[in-house]
Every structure is written in structure tokens, then in C-alpha cells.
Amino acid sequence: MATLRRLREVPRHLLVCEKSNFGHDKSRHRYLVETHYYNYRVSFLIPECGILSKELKDLVMEFGPYYFVKDLPLYELITHEFINSFVTKGSCYALTYNTNIDEDNTVALLPNGKLILSLDKDTYEETGLQGRPSQYSGRKTMRFIVSIDLMDLSSNLDSKKYKRVSWAFKEKKPLKFDFLLAWHQTGAEGSMMSYFSGYGIQEHQPNIALSTTRDLRCPVLRSGLLEGEPEAACSAHELFDWLGAVFGHADLNNEPYNFVSTYCCPQPSAVVAQASLGTITGFILPEQICVLLEQLCRYFDEPKLAPWVTLSVQGFADSPVSWRESEHGFQKGGEHLYNFVIFNNRDYWLQMAVGANDGCPP
Template sequence: MASSSRSQILALYRMLMRESNKFPSYNFRNYAIRRVKDGFRENKHVDNPKKMDQLLSDARESLALIRRQVSVGKMYGAQRTIVEGLGSRHLEKTPRTLLVCERSHLDHEDARLGRHVEQHSFNHQLSLLVPGCDRLPAELDAALKGMRSFLLVRDLPLARLLEEDFIDQAVHKGKLVLSVDKDTYEVLGLEGKPSQYQRRPAGRYVVSVDLKDKTMSPGGRGHQRVLKALTEHTPLSCDLLLSQHLPGGESPALQSLLSNHKLSEHRPRVSSRVMTSLPCPTLMTSDLQGERQSCDPQSFLEWLGAVDVGVSFEEDRSGGYLSSYECPQPQTVVDAAVRCGVSGLLLPEDIYGLVDVLRRSVLEPKLAPWLALTVHGFQDSPVSWGTAEHGFLSGGENFYTLVLFQNLDYWICMATGSHDACPP
């Protein structure tokens, strides 16, 4: 089959499907779609050009016929039938979600905790819950307070990130990912893809530039093209949070590189709260699916959220009128629990360091039977879990919760929203 006629056939097929979809009547619509599909499948292997021309002209006639039928059908509006699912049921749909839970042991060879932590790059908040103690161990406290500081740069032209000295000194590997609306995308003139989660025509585009690609070496073709796009028509600039992990303890290069811009250094903010007589759900390490009468991850996440949001677990005076929420059964009431929160720009390396400290602390006798660490990613971040696309929609879910047990087993629950791929 010649390639030019192949595209013609595909176009015709698409048009036929599109037109068939417009039949107002359920029966006609389904018949037409099925007939079109079958007809094309039947003649899949035809390679005689004469026969093909014949079939194509037949198909064009059928297309005209379908169009006429559709417009006639529309004049005499048909009632939608119950199987088309437009009763009150469409009111009960919610956007898709995905919750991925993993259970393993810290020293297990398949344990992927490290990789998960590393791939969740842009975090703005973490909260740690330690039930059963009223004061954090000194080492843990120090680790939480010792999160590294980060820089806030106001009005940084994006082109600055592509200049030679910046790429040389601050970028070892990486991509520049821009999520821009349609108008900006068209003005920019850079190569990009329509966002995966938008209906066509897309209102949002994702531009991804590999900074260490060969053509991106300073002076190279690709480099000049991107630089020109970012400076010429609409010079893009934005406020940026920056942080840097240096393995060798070198002096931080970012400050000196960006010294010409409005720069301020910030420390992550630490808050801590002690709760008394808190009902805690009973967790069983081996029971990830909640089959053996212990708390399953979904209800556990709900309970953690309730603790963080500040739901009171005592019987309120309205006698259950306001809320019917209570801690999942079976539960134990602990005398005291510490909840500690850190917010700022938190690097995955720091979080991994914290996990190491947690590992040592959980082994201390008389501390809690388990610890729960929740790490929230930026909800408007254009990427999450590696470089997979992320979008906000209505909630921007982008967090994971790590539950560490005393025998060094762990659970990790990764929550994603409707504009997210499945975590690796």
C-alpha cells in the first residue's frame, strides 16, 4: 500500500467514525460505528490498486450518506435511552485517582525506598508523626532543624539559566521543563508537546530542554535557538526557589552566580505540636490490604490527614450532627504524640538523610511502634515522580507517606491525582 493512500484511508476512517458518532439515536450510532470498523477490517489486506480505488469511492459515498442521515436524525430529536448512562449517574462520577502502596524491609534487596525518595524532587513540606512520646529524640530533632537553607530569586530571567557560566558551574545534568499556556507557547516558538491531560485543542504545552545535550553546548545551534526564544519576543522571567546539593562540601556556587539578582536566603520553617490522648489505629506490618482486621492504607492516610488538619477526636456537643468521622478500629489511645512539620524547599537528599536518622531512632526502645513521615511535593510542579507530567486540576495531589515500623519494615504510599502518571 502506498504511503500517500494510507494516510488518505486513515483520514477517511477518522471522518467516518466522527460522523457516525453524531447519530442521535443509540441504535443507529452503534450500528454505524460497528459497520465502519468491520468494513475497514474486512478489506485490510486488499492491495490491488483498482479494487482499492473502488472501495475508497464506496466509502466516500457512505460518508455522504451518514452525513445526510445524521442531519435528518437531528431534525427529529430522539430520546436518549437508559443504557447511555445519562440518568443521575453521571453526577456521581469523580476524577480518576491512583494510590500505590509498597511494603518491604529497609534492607531488602528489592526495596525501592531510596529511588522513590530521589525521584520526588520538588518538596515543600514534610510532617512527621511520632506516637507514644512527648519529646523527639535529640538526634531526630537536630536532623529536622538542620535541613539546608534555600534561595529565593525574584524576577529571574529564564535565559540566565542557560548562560554559559551557569550551565558550567551549576548544572551537572538535567532538563529545563516549562509548562506554558497556548499563547506563550506559540510566541516562544520552541519545540514542545501538548499536555497529556488536556482535551484537544490543548490549552497547555510542555517544553522540555535537555541542558546537557550535545546541541545545547554554549554556542551550539540548539542553545542559541532556546536562548533567542527566551529573550526575544516575550522575555520570560519568574520567581524561583533554588537549592543545591553538593556532595564534596564545596562552597555554594549559586549565590555568586546570581549575585546580580534580587536574592534572599531562607531557612526551612520548623513547627512542632504535642497532642495528648490521641486515638491511633493499630497497624499490622504484613497487612497492606487491610484484610486481617487492621487498618488499611487508605483509612490510615485519612486518619493522618485528620490529625494534620486538626480534627478533634472527642465527642462534640452537637451529638454527631457535624461529623461522623472517628478513628478507625481497632485503635489504641496513646498518652502523647509529637507532630513535627518542616516547610520550605526540601531536597530529596535531605529527606533521605532524615530517613536514615529515623531508622536509627525507631530502633530505640520505648519510642513509638511506628513513625509516619509525609512528604508533600509542590502541587503546581510541572513534573512529579521523575520527569512525568503533573497537573493541578482540583487538588494537585502530589505526596507520599512513609510508615516505618520497629522491625525496619516499611510502607510507602504514593498518592497521585488525575493529572499524573503512575509512580514508578
């Protein structure tokens, strides 16, 4: 009976779907991209395309850079010099690396200047800072969330609040982490490489993988019909599964002798002669994804055989937040991701998925 009970305890997953048009005044596409801060993989699929346009290929190859800093004291992120050099002069992102959200202390610096700490009970008590219990702690609170507004903090360096936070990170409980860092700025001067040179900072470029798939069987999608609507052909869950199989280069033929994959394309479907796939992996900023999304929309400025293209974005499983400042958890699944299906009339479907320890996407 215990075995049967465990089999029934399938982790809860939540998939939210909406449709709109990129030209609509109330379209939320840009807001939802810009507030999904920590992205490690971006994938796109363009049916009936054998060679990417120069504009699209150049854009993909220009993603980056981002930086890795080992054993960086958390105190360095609250200094007036850092805030004035990066936080106030662009969008600055930082995320602890190789930390597990359900086991370790994790930290994220949001582009709005909020520093979010997810701390275990002992560390939280040792810092002496004010926070709130994690909403995923269970009956016994073992994790706390601390939010520090760096903009407010740096406005008065002589305030009791700044002195308390500074003392907590520098003397009371000095914390060090490996960090991923990135900075999006327009016309601002400054360099993260030189600023953190004393900590052995490393510059990285995202990993780019471009390929062409022949004779790909694709589901038939119609822009006006989403899951649950009359005559809707392919459900959102089916589309998600299919895209995962395509980007994972799984065998989709459902041959009886294939013991690795018996998966096949949702019906109705059609075979396209060729399709372009692209995957970008690294520490990828929302600002870069917004530009790529717009470029994919412009793909249909000239007539194309393809009726739609897709853009899929996956977030870091161990990020303290998913969208905006919404707390993110792991437990049985740490996914938080979204997918655009972009149609040739500028209609789009937006699908947002989260795992067991997350609230509903915005």
C-alpha cells in the same frame, strides 16, 4: 438533574501501596524519595514519644536553606556560567512560584539538568522551540511541554541548538518568573546568594513546627498486613485520612455536639499517652528527606514502646512534574504525595497518591 450529575462527578484519586523492608536489596524507598523532586511539606508522627532525641531535633532544625528570586529571566538558567557553577556541581532545583499549572506558564529545573517548561499554546508558538502536546490538553491542544537537557546544551555552546534556545529566551520570547531555588552540593564552592545578587535574591529557612499531643487514639497497624490482605485492620485510605486529621490538629473524638468534625480514628485503635508531631514547610530537597527517613529508621535501634512511626511528604500542587519527569496536572486536584509507615523491625509501607490529572506513581 444537572445538580445530581455534578455531585456524581467526583475527581479521580489514585493511591498506590507497597510494602518492603529497608534492608532488602530491591527496596525502592530511596529511589522513590530521590525522584519526587518538589516538596513543600514534610510531616512525621512518633507515638509514645514526648521529647525528640537531640539527633532528630538537630536534623530537623538544620533543614534548608532555599532561595527566592523575583523576576528572574529564564535565560539565566541556560547560561554556561550557571550550568557550570551549579547544575554540574551538585543537585540544583528550581521551580516557578505563584504560577498555576493549568493557567500559567510554569518551569522546573530538575537535579538531572533537565529544564521542563509547561507552556500555553501562544507562548509555545512564540518561542519556536520543539515540544510535545500536554497529555492533559483535551481534544484541543492548548498546552505544550518542552524539555531541554542543560548538560547536553552546555557541552557545545557553538551548536545550532544552543544558539536557538538562547535566542528564544533572550530575544524572541523573553520570559521572566519568580523562582524558588535550592542547591545540594558536596564539597563544591559557590553561592547562589552572590550569583543572583543582581536580582535581589532572598534566603529563606523552612518553617519548623514541633509539638506533643496527649492521649492520642491511633489505629492498630501490623507490618505484615496491608490493605486488601486477610485480617488487615486499617485500610490505606483510612490511614491517609487519619494522618491528615492528626497533622491538621482536627478533633478526633466524634462527639455529637461537634459540628466541625465528626471524624474518628479507624478501628481497631489504642490510646497512646503522648505522641511527637513535626512539620517542616518550605522548599524541601529529596536529599534532606532521605536523611530524615534514615534517622527515623534508626529511632528503633534501641527498644521503644512505639511499634511504628510515619513520614509524610506533600509535593507542590503546581509543579510541572510529580515523580521523575512524569507530567503533573491539576484540573480538580493537584495533589501528589507519599507516606511511609516505618515499623520497629525495619519493615515499611509506602503509600503514593496522585490526583485527577496524573498517571500511576512509579
